[in-house]
Amino acid sequence: MQTAIIIPAILNGVLMGAVYALVALGLTLIYGVLHIINFAHGALLTAALFAVYFCFRTLGIDPYVAVLGLAPLFFLLGYALQRFVIGPAAHGEDSNILLVTLGIAVVIENALLYVFRADTRTIDVPYGFSVIEFGGTFLSVPRVVGFFAAFAVAGLLWAILALTDTGKAIRAVAKEKRGAELSGIDVAHIYAMTFGLGTACLAVAACLLMPSYYVNPHVGNAFVLVAFTIVVLGGMGSVPGALIGGLFAGVVESLCGFYLGESLGQIGIFLMFILVLLFRPTGLLGARA
Amino acid sequence: MTDKRNTFSRRNFLQTTAVGVAAAATGTIAMPAVLRAQGAGVKLGVLQPVTGALSYSGQQGKLGATIAIDEINAAGGIKGIGRIEPVLGDAQSTPDGGNAEVEKMNAAGVVAIVGGYASSICLATTQTAARYDLPYIVDVGVTDAIVTRGLKNTFRFGPGFGVISKSALDNLVAINDKAGKPAKTVMIVHEDSAFGSGLAKLLNAQLPERGFQILETIPHPTPTRDFNNVVLKIKAQNPDIVVPANYYNEYVLLARTMQQQRVRPKAIYSVLGGAASSYKFVKEFPEAAQYIMDCNHWFDPRNPKALELKKKVEAQGQFYTYEVFMNYSCVLLVADALARAGAADRAKLNAALESSTFTGHVMPYGPTKFVNGQNQGAAPANTQVLGNDIQVIFPETFASAKPVFPMPPA
Numbered sequence: 001m002q003t004a005i006i007i008p009a010i011l012n013g014v015l016m017g018a019v020y021a022l023v024a025l026g027l028t029l030i031y032g033v034l035h036i037i038n039f040a041h042g043a044l045l046t047a048a049l050f051a052v053y054f055c056f057r058t059l060g061i062d063p064y065v066a067v068l069g070l071a072p073l074f075f076l077l078g079y080a081l082q083r084f085v086i087g088p089a090a091h092g093e094d095s096n097i098l099l100v101t102l103g104i105a106v107v108i109e110n111a112l113l114y115v116f117r118a119d120t121r122t123i124d125v126p127y128g129f130s131v132i133e134f135g136g137t138f139l140s141v142p143r144v145v146g147f148f149a150a151f152a153v154a155g156l157l158w159a160i161l162a163l164t165d166t167g168k169a170i171r172a173v174a175k176e177k178r179g180a181e182l183s184g185i186d187v188a189h190i191y192a193m194t195f196g197l198g199t200a201c202l203a204v205a206a207c208l209l210m211p212s213y214y215v216n217p218h219v220g221n222a223f224v225l226v227a228f229t230i231v232v233l234g235g236m237g238s239v240p241g242a243l244i245g246g247l248f249a250g251v252v253e254s255l256c257g258f259y260l261g262e263s264l265g266q267i268g269i270f271l272m273f274i275l276v277l278l279f280r281p282t283g284l285l286g287a288r289a
Numbered sequence: 290m291t292d293k294r295n296t297f298s299r300r301n302f303l304q305t306t307a308v309g310v311a312a313a314a315t316g317t318i319a320m321p322a323v324l325r326a327q328g329a330g331v332k333l334g335v336l337q338p339v340t341g342a343l344s345y346s347g348q349q350g351k352l353g354a355t356i357a358i359d360e361i362n363a364a365g366g367i368k369g370i371g372r373i374e375p376v377l378g379d380a381q382s383t384p385d386g387g388n389a390e391v392e393k394m395n396a397a398g399v400v401a402i403v404g405g406y407a408s409s410i411c412l413a414t415t416q417t418a419a420r421y422d423l424p425y426i427v428d429v430g431v432t433d434a435i436v437t438r439g440l441k442n443t444f445r446f447g448p449g450f451g452v453i454s455k456s457a458l459d460n461l462v463a464i465n466d467k468a469g470k471p472a473k474t475v476m477i478v479h480e481d482s483a484f485g486s487g488l489a490k491l492l493n494a495q496l497p498e499r500g501f502q503i504l505e506t507i508p509h510p511t512p513t514r515d516f517n518n519v520v521l522k523i524k525a526q527n528p529d530i531v532v533p534a535n536y537y538n539e540y541v542l543l544a545r546t547m548q549q550q551r552v553r554p555k556a557i558y559s560v561l562g563g564a565a566s567s568y569k570f571v572k573e574f575p576e577a578a579q580y581i582m583d584c585n586h587w588f589d590p591r592n593p594k595a596l597e598l599k600k601k602v603e604a605q606g607q608f609y610t611y612e613v614f615m616n617y618s619c620v621l622l623v624a625d626a627l628a629r630a631g632a633a634d635r636a637k638l639n640a641a642l643e644s645s646t647f648t649g650h651v652m653p654y655g656p657t658k659f660v661n662g663q664n665q666g667a668a669p670a671n672t673q674v675l676g677n678d679i680q681v682i683f684p685e686t687f688a689s690a691k692p693v694f695p696m697p698p699a
Contacts, residue, residue, distance in 0.1 A: 005525040012517045117340055118381075120512050120538070124573075129549045138550050140517075214514045257518045262509040263481065265518075 008137040009258045010251055015143035017250020018150035019209055023223050024230035024242040025154060026201035032237025033174040033194040036094060039101040040081075042224030043108035044199055048074055048206030049215035050112055056123045056210070063125065064145070067207035071200045078199025083192035113217040120216040128211050146208035153204050154243050157197070161239070170194055174237065226253075226266065229273040235286020244284065248272075330371040331633040333358065333623065334378060334394035334402035335616075338410060341382025342511065345537060345569075346406055346612050350428055351377065353616030354403055356601065361624050368628050373620075380405070384413035391417040400633045401426065403619045406612065408432035409483050415443040424638045426619045429586070429612065431561060432483060436662040442635075444642050444659055446619050447586055447652075448667035454491050457560040457584035460671045460683045461530075462499050464556075464582075464692050471695050472529035472555050475501045478519055478543060480535040481508040488534040488560055504528050513539050516546040523547070529555045529695075533562060540564035544577040555695035559583040566672040566679050568608040578674045580696045582682070586611040587670035588651050591687050595651035618650035622657065625649060653687060 023045060030038045048070065055066040081104065090097040131138040161167040172180040173190045181187050213219075230249050234241025249269050257265030276283065335354040338347035358373045366372035376397050378390030387410040394402055401424035405411035411430030418425040419440045427435055427445040431453060436445050448456075465472050475496055479485035489506050496503055504526045507519055520543070523531060531554045533543050540563035547553070557565075557580070564570040565583030588595040588609075598617060599609045607613070626641035627633065647657040654666035671683035673692055680690035 002525065005521050008521055009518060016515075119341060119344055122514075122538070129545050131549050140549065212514075214512060254518065258521065261507070262513060262518065 004136070006255075006258075007135075009254050011134070011137055011139060012143070013251035013254025014247050015139065015147045015250070016254065017247040018147040019205055019246075020223070020226050020230060020249050021243045021246020022146075022150045022153060022201055022205040022208070024227040024234070024246050025157060025239065026198035026205075027224070027227045028231045028234065028237055028239065028242045029157070029201070030195055030198040031231060033170055034082075034097070034191055036097040036101065037228075038195075038198070039098065040104040040108065041101075041198075041202070041227065042220030043105035043112075044074070044078070044220070045202045045206060045223055046112060046215065046217060046220035047108055048203045049210055049213075049219060050116060051203070052206050052210040053121055053123055053215050056125075063123070063207045063210045067204055070203040070207060074203035075196040075200040077196075079192045079196035081199070082195035083188065086195070087188055087191060109217050109220075116217060118216060120214050122214045123210055125211045140212060142208070142211035146212075149204065149208050150246075151243070153201060154239060157201070158239050160197070166190070166193055222266075226269055229269050229276075231283075232273060233276050233283055235283030238283065238285045241283055241285035329633075330366065330374055331627065332374045332376050332397060332399040333620070334376045334391075334397075334399040334404075335620075336378040336380055336387060336390050336394065336402050336404040336414060337616075338380040338382040338386070338406055340379055341386075343382040343407055343536070346429075346610075347380070347382070349607070349610045349612035350404055350406055350616045352602070352605075352607060353613035354428075354620050356598070356613075357617045357620035357624075361620075367624050369631055370627050370633055373624070380410050380414070382407070382410075384409050386410075387414040388417045390414075391423070395421045395423055399423070400627065400635060401623050401638055403616060403623060404428050405430050407484070408435065411435050415440055418442055422635050422639065424623075424635060424642060426623055426642075428616045428619050432487065440662065442639055443662045444664070445662060446622055446650075446654075446657070446664050446667065447615055448669055449663065450487065450491065452667065453584060453669045454488070454495070454560055456669050456683075457558075457671070458492075458495055458499055460584060461558055463683070464694050467692075468694050473500075473502055474504050474526075474528045475530045475532055476504050476523055476526060476528040477506040477532045477534065478523075479506065479508055479533070480511045480513075480539060482511060484536075484561075485511075485534045492532060492534075492560070501530075509535070509539065511536055511539060514542065516543045517550070519543065520546045520550045520552055523554070524550060524552050527554075531557050533557065533559050533565075536563040537567065537570075538563075541570055541574065541577070544570075544581065545574060548577045551699070553696060553699055557581045557696075559585070561585055561669075565674075567610050568679065569610065571674050571677060571679060572608070575674075575677055580674060580693055582671060582673045582692065582694075584669050584671050584683075586615055587653070587672060587681060588614045589653035589687065590681060590689060592651050592653075594649075598651055614651050618652050621649055622647050653684075 027041050051070055052063050052066055055061040086100050089100045127141050130141040132141060132144055169185045169190050172185060173187055226249055230242055230245035234245030252268040252272055253265050256268035335351060337350040339351055358375050362372045376394050376399050378394055380387035380390055391414050402418055403426045405414050405427055406429050408430045411427045412435055415425045419442045422442055425443050431450045433449040433451050477489050477492055479489040493503060533540055559565040562583040565581050566585045571578045602609045602613055625647045626638055626645055630637040630641040643659055645657045658665045670681050672679050673682050675690055681688050682690055682692040
């Protein structure tokens with residue numbers, strides 16, 4: 001009888017993990033190229049969730065449709081943030097970048113708090129509670145959509161990095177910034193492109209999350225802590241690593257929630273974080289520490 | 290706004306009556322005398338958590354209180370006192386927020402405060418109000434500690450935890466016995482703050498005494514946005530009865546996840562269920578709400594005034610939830626006490642509330658009688674969602690339907 005319950009719990013974890021992976025993808029991309037820890041990642045996710053909420057409540061646009069507009073919009077937002085705020089304010093110092101992103105996070109969160117207050121909000125889409133039957137398990141439709149969309153986005157991201165000129169430039173900058181600069185790559189532009197791509201991932205994640213989740217001005221923090229763990233687990237800067245790490249984290253969280261109670265679900269993720277740091281600091285698929 | 294109208298009618302009065310002309314002629318000293326004869330009006334604090342996690346309930350409570358105030362004012366105000374001017378406050382769903390509003394209301398010179406909603410807020414606000422001997426009428430807050438601290442200013446019109454849970458368990462046993470005792474096992478899903486944990490503790494102590502076996506008690510935080518694991522656990526243990534004790538959002542989500550995962554116990558039975566007897570829940574998710582039983586605050590369906598209020602609230606496009614009729618009744622209670630006190634005086638009002646025998650409310654409580662601040666007649670009712678409506682199944686004196694138990698298969 002117990003396995004009949006554990007399998008659905010694992011499947012739920014895998015589905016949730018796909019969305020975690022998507023959040024981590026943005027983070028790992030920005031880390032891999034810019035070598036900065038983006039503390040504004042959580043706040044930007046919160047902003048994206050509010051954008052989805054706003055689109056649905058005010059404009060009546062379904063989250064899955066809104067992604068078409070929000071992903072480019074957040075790409076531009078990310079691009080502008082890096083190009084005009086983080087880049088100039090950092091003066092090339094990594095520690096400055098850290099503080100600037102932290103500052104941006106504080107500004108975004110408090111602006112959202114001012115506009116939307118501390119209330120927890122949800123949207124109610126008709127398919128929010130639809131289920132798909134899969135081997136005796138009822139899987140929530142928004143979660144299944146999120147799962148496949150996360151893989152699609154990861155594939156797209158991989159394709160951009162592997163096949164396009166911009167992707168090549170991004171990889172070049174990540175490997176050898178000075179060399180890339182000397183061979184004529186506009187490094188400031190590539191930095192901003194990368195930040196934009198990472199932020200666009202958040203917009204997609206927000207659109208996939210909102211039908212089955214909620215938003216308040218601090219909701220992003222919970223995700224970003226998990227995302228940091230995933231990035232470390234999968235290997236800093238590794239796209240497949242983020243994907244595998246995300247799915248793994250989802251399952252760990254679900255099983256811990258199941259055995260230890262809802263309030264303690266995330267304890268396993270952070271335990272995992274410590275173990276990875278102790279025994280394999282480069283992560284599962286990480287090439288460099 | 291009310292203040293302006295007040296001024297306007299005063300001016301009108303002054304301009305159009307001989308007394309007014311005389312008063313105006315004699316100058317400013319005579320004017321207050323005339324006003325006092327008319328009743329200078331009175332300020333009443335309406336304190337609700339209108340923003341934050343409990344905002345829906347807070348806004349419903351505010352609606353009930355303001356309807357009562359508008360009705361009283363439309364009828365010419367309180368006899369000998371005059372019109373009620375509401376002083377609205379937002380507790381922001383926290384005890385601290387509530388305390389700050391009590392301070393403001395005290396400074397604004399209110400004669401009493403109605404509201405609070407959540408137990409944790411009421412515990413704090415009644416104590417702050419007590420410092421100023423400011424009469425405080427608790428609208429909902431069910432924790433019994435609210436009225437057992439010996440505060441002379443605190444009056445709870447509705448029933449507390451003890452009365453509600455006893456009644457809920459008595460009725461559960463009665464329903465189960467009548468159906469031939471099909472239910473033996475129970476699972477409790479509760480939110481982990483004062484309200485849910487307190488209730489879970491109480492049920493854990495009392496359900497086994499009444500022949501039920503508790504399979505598991507599952508706590509969860511507020512807010513929780515995923516009940517899949519909780520529902521899987523319910524599915525694994527397959528209890529006869531699920532008892533949810535949580536606030537509105539989580540209650541709805543739990544019920545919908547149970548429906549989604551095709552988990553159908555013999556009964557979902559709540560004690561003060563956050564959504565179980567809410568018309569909003571029934572209208573928005575009728576399938577998830579179907580057959581849910583609840584022991585909660587409920588209006589007297591035999592009382593024409595209660596039904597009239599229901600129509601009025603629904604005509605405004607709002608739901609007739611317990612916050613509305615509880616606060617409506619509490620304001621009427623204060624108005625009655627003020628009329629008997631004969632003056633907008635806090636000490637006199639405290640005394641008048643203490644000796645209140647008010648019957649003009651919309652609840653099935655009978656005449657009001659406060660002992661140590663608790664209304665003795667206050668009692669909950671048992672409801673069940675049947676069809677697209679909420680029916681009373683207990684007490685039998687005003688039940689509108691027979692309980693459907695066990696729940697028929699989907």
